[in-house]
Amino acid sequence: MIRAEGLTKVFRRPRTFPGPLGALRTLVTRQYVEKTAVDGVSFTIDEGEVIGYLGLNGAGKSTTIKMLTGILTPTSGTVRVGGLVPWRDRSANARNVGVVFGQRSQLWWDLPLIESLRLVGSLYDVPAARFETSLKKLRDLLGLDDFLDTPVRQLSLGQRMRGDLAAAVLYEPPLLYLDEPTVGLDVLAKDAVREFIVEVNRTGRTTVILTTHDLADVEALCKRIILIDRGKVLFDGAIDALVDQPRRLVVLLEPEPEEVRGVRRDAEGRYVFDIRGDLPGMIAAISAEHTIRDLSIEEPDLESVIKGIYSR
Amino acid sequence: MAELARSLRLYVLLQRASARSAMQYRLNSVIGVLSGAVWQGAGFAFIWVVMHTFPSLAGWGLAEIAFLYGLRLTAHALAMIPMMSVHDIQWVVRNGEFDRFLLRPLNPLVQLMGNRVGLGQVGDLLVGVTLLAVAGGNVPVDWDAWLVAYCVVAVAGGALIEAAFFLGLSSLSLRMVDTTALRVFVDDVFSRFGSYPMKVFGGVTEWLLTFVLPVAFVAYVPSSVVLGKLDASWALAAPLLGVVLIAVAYLVWRRQLDHYQSAGH
Amino acid sequence: MMRIGFRLALAYRSNIVMTCVTLVAQVFLLRMIWTSVYGARPAAAGLTLDALLAYLTLANLQSFATHTVVSRTIHERIRSGTVFFDLARPPGYLRQMAAFQVGNTFGGLLLLAPVVPVVLLVGSITAPVNGPGYVVTLVLGYVIAVQLALLISLIGFWTMEIGAISLLYRLVSQFFAGTMVPLAFFPGFLGVLAGALPFQYLGYVPAAIYVGHITDVAGPIMVELAWIAGLWGLLALTWSRAHRRVVIQGG
Numbered sequence: 001m002i003r004a005e006g007l008t009k010v011f012r013r014p015r016t017f018p019g020p021l022g023a024l025r026t027l028v029t030r031q032y033v034e035k036t037a038v039d040g041v042s043f044t045i046d047e048g049e050v051i052g053y054l055g056l057n058g059a060g061k062s063t064t065i066k067m068l069t070g071i072l073t074p075t076s077g078t079v080r081v082g083g084l085v086p087w088r089d090r091s092a093n094a095r096n097v098g099v100v101f102g103q104r105s106q107l108w109w110d111l112p113l114i115e116s117l118r119l120v121g122s123l124y125d126v127p128a129a130r131f132e133t134s135l136k137k138l139r140d141l142l143g144l145d146d147f148l149d150t151p152v153r154q155l156s157l158g159q160r161m162r163g164d165l166a167a168a169v170l171y172e173p174p175l176l177y178l179d180e181p182t183v184g185l186d187v188l189a190k191d192a193v194r195e196f197i198v199e200v201n202r203t204g205r206t207t208v209i210l211t212t213h214d215l216a217d218v219e220a221l222c223k224r225i226i227l228i229d230r231g232k233v234l235f236d237g238a239i240d241a242l243v244d245q246p247r248r249l250v251v252l253l254e255p256e257p258e259e260v261r262g263v264r265r266d267a268e269g270r271y272v273f274d275i276r277g278d279l280p281g282m283i284a285a286i287s288a289e290h291t292i293r294d295l296s297i298e299e300p301d302l303e304s305v306i307k308g309i310y311s312r
Numbered sequence: 313m314a315e316l317a318r319s320l321r322l323y324v325l326l327q328r329a330s331a332r333s334a335m336q337y338r339l340n341s342v343i344g345v346l347s348g349a350v351w352q353g354a355g356f357a358f359i360w361v362v363m364h365t366f367p368s369l370a371g372w373g374l375a376e377i378a379f380l381y382g383l384r385l386t387a388h389a390l391a392m393i394p395m396m397s398v399h400d401i402q403w404v405v406r407n408g409e410f411d412r413f414l415l416r417p418l419n420p421l422v423q424l425m426g427n428r429v430g431l432g433q434v435g436d437l438l439v440g441v442t443l444l445a446v447a448g449g450n451v452p453v454d455w456d457a458w459l460v461a462y463c464v465v466a467v468a469g470g471a472l473i474e475a476a477f478f479l480g481l482s483s484l485s486l487r488m489v490d491t492t493a494l495r496v497f498v499d500d501v502f503s504r505f506g507s508y509p510m511k512v513f514g515g516v517t518e519w520l521l522t523f524v525l526p527v528a529f530v531a532y533v534p535s536s537v538v539l540g541k542l543d544a545s546w547a548l549a550a551p552l553l554g555v556v557l558i559a560v561a562y563l564v565w566r567r568q569l570d571h572y573q574s575a576g577h
Numbered sequence: 578m579m580r581i582g583f584r585l586a587l588a589y590r591s592n593i594v595m596t597c598v599t600l601v602a603q604v605f606l607l608r609m610i611w612t613s614v615y616g617a618r619p620a621a622a623g624l625t626l627d628a629l630l631a632y633l634t635l636a637n638l639q640s641f642a643t644h645t646v647v648s649r650t651i652h653e654r655i656r657s658g659t660v661f662f663d664l665a666r667p668p669g670y671l672r673q674m675a676a677f678q679v680g681n682t683f684g685g686l687l688l689l690a691p692v693v694p695v696v697l698l699v700g701s702i703t704a705p706v707n708g709p710g711y712v713v714t715l716v717l718g719y720v721i722a723v724q725l726a727l728l729i730s731l732i733g734f735w736t737m738e739i740g741a742i743s744l745l746y747r748l749v750s751q752f753f754a755g756t757m758v759p760l761a762f763f764p765g766f767l768g769v770l771a772g773a774l775p776f777q778y779l780g781y782v783p784a785a786i787y788v789g790h791i792t793d794v795a796g797p798i799m800v801e802l803a804w805i806a807g808l809w810g811l812l813a814l815t816w817s818r819a820h821r822r823v824v825i826q827g828g
Contacts, residue, residue, distance in 0.1 A: 011573060013487075071572075072574055350744075351744075358758060504603070
């Protein structure tokens with residue numbers, strides 16, 4: 001579906017000068033400020049995958065997405081999306097992708113939601129009959145009926161996001177880019193968005209690329225993540241592989257046994273075991289010889305793993 | 313050709329959506345149209361008062377000046393009705409709205425033009441057409457279908473000239489070079505000097521307004537032809553210049569679009 | 578408030594630079610048009626071309642220098658609700674707003690100063706026929722301009738929408754101030770109307786005294802003082818009504 005090779009973007013901005021004649025000076029002086037936002041990024045994404053594209057603020061996530069969608073032309077490297085070069089075949093590529101920016105709506109602010117959807121339908125040349133079936137499906141799936149006739153500016157954030165999702169998949173694109181689709185939403189609205197993404201991916205075989213800062217989204221939706229930092233790919237693979245680390249068992253024993261060689265104790269005197277294999281067996285073995293007064297198990301989670309990667 | 317027809321149809325659709333949005337603020341919309349009309353009316357009142365005492369301005373009578381004024385104003389209104397929302401480009405680029413235009417299968421310029429409806433320019437259009445009609449009946453010209461048709465072509469040509477300058481300057485904003493002040497200035501020169509016979513200015517100014525910033529071709533040259541003050545061989549100069557300039561402006565736009573850098577990455 | 582107005586004028590200097598360019602273009606345009614219509618005529622309506630050009634240059638400079646922004650400021654403060662802070666301050670509201678406008682005018686003048694030689698060069702100027710008379714009538718005219726602007730802005734306490742009204746006011750006042758055409762050229766009814774309105778003191782009367790077109794100075798000064806007194810009364814009355822309205826709305 002997507003194949004990116006050595007994708008690089010260097011931003012070269014003319015130095016701007018303040019003041020009324022600043023514009024003229026900017027034109028004349030031709031001084032530039034350069035910054036490499038994406039630095040040799042390569043990956044392949046197959047049809048039907050749901051990918052988490054993660055990175056800190058300013059890591060180059062948005063720039064990559066903008067190159068994949070054809071908004072930006074890369075400085076070097078190549079991308080093919082469904083066989084097309086996005087920035088060269090911008091119009092054709094646009095018909096194949098749906099994009100949702102969580103921070104920025106594509107809906108017409110002062111018009112009822114239904115009018116925005118109709119406009120989007122016209123812009124993508126969706127035939128009337130297909131529009132109606134598509135709309136009907138989305139009304140059920142996203143529960144749009146309550147606010148279809150409300151001006152967008154009066155919608156709650158959760159309602160607006162559902163409207164934006166509807167607008168992005170109305171013309172049934174095979175590829176969906178979601179840029180922080182759950183930002184600022186309450187728990188129920190977040191769940192609704194996630195369920196929708198799962199549904200679209202399951203029934204339509206839609207490929208989804210998700211950027212988010214909410215790792216719960218990633219855990220709920222993605223099997224694979226691509227981690228990017230300072231313009232470079234840090235990790236690309238299955239979440240399971242990333243989180244494949246021992247679980248940690250912490251026990252407080254009574255009466256306190258003598259120091260056991262090779263087993264770590266923490267500040268409160270509890271014993272700490274890192275276990276890859278049979279956890280219940282281990283607990284049974286300990287309780288056979290000691291009375292366990294307190295016990296806790298720490299599962300390795302994505303957040304701490306990712307924090308670990310960044311701090312490396 | 314089919315793509316052009318599709319763009320036009322979608323432009324109308326977008327513009328209608330913008331108009332419906334604007335009508336949510338009905339009072340402001342009415343005021344917008346009215347203030348455009350009053351502003352232009354006041355501009356003409358000056359000419360009317362001066363020509364009450366002095367019947368001739370560089371050899372042009374009141375009706376002739378009114379015709380010139382009307383022709384320029386109509387061309388200006390036609391240029392600015394689509395260009396008004398291009399004026400917002402700096403803002404549209406900065407807040408990321410322009411990214412969305414690039415994500416849709418329609419020429420981003422068409423989407424930008426359809427983004428807002430120029431209500432003040434509708435007021436200009438009303439005054440312009442009224443002046444043109446009233447003055448047209450009072451100037452010593454034998455009207456026939458050809459001449460009327462020529463006026464339509466001339467108005468379109470004038471509109472293209474103004475729009476070309478506006479578009480060319482606006483496209484620099486795609487690379488975050490703010491030309492808003494420069495555009496206001498150019499628009500001001502077109503409006504202020506375009507409604508008078510160029511002979512009034514004479515010398516260097518006349519030359520500048522003809523060959524550097526071709527204000528003269530928007531209305532002065534075509535009106536002179538209609539009113540028999542200039543040889544008919546000049547008739548097509550203005551419309552042709554308009555077509556050439558708008559083509560150049562569009563090339564500049566396309567070139568700047570290739571260097572578009574989107575805001576905030 | 579005076580200091581705020583002053584600083585605000587400097588803060589929007591790029592705006593003002595554009596306005597200065599516009600001012601120069603305007604004066605140039607007027608010079609060209611009037612020179613053209615005068616042609617070989619030595620004088621019209623009692624004005625020689627030289628006197629007329631000097632008049633136009635002055636009138637446009639004046640119109641720029643005495644341009645009032647207070648209506649817009651008051652309007653914005655009413656809409657955003659910050660007007661309540663103004664009302665809470667000890668000095669009277671109108672006095673604060675007048676001080677704001679005066680400060681703004683000084684700021685504008687400071688920025689205008691470098692442009693004045695250019696404008697005088699593009700237009701033209703003669704030695705004053707009656708310098709003191711010009712200054713006195715202009716200062717009194719400025720007081721009238723501020724009073725009128727305050728009066729217009731008070732309408733905002735009733736309508737909440739003032740953009741169109743102040744635009745209309747600006748157009749009408751500039752036209753009847755004779756910024757582009759001296760009142761002496763206004764035909765018939767229009768001339769009578771312009772003579773009855775106070776706008777002539779913002780432009781025509783001082784500039785005409787400067788070039789010697791009006792020789793009687795005492796008469797206009799008396800009328801100006803009468804206008805100031807009358808407008809002052811009207812302002813006080815309107816303000817007491819507007820204030821009551823604000824109090825009712827605010828509660």
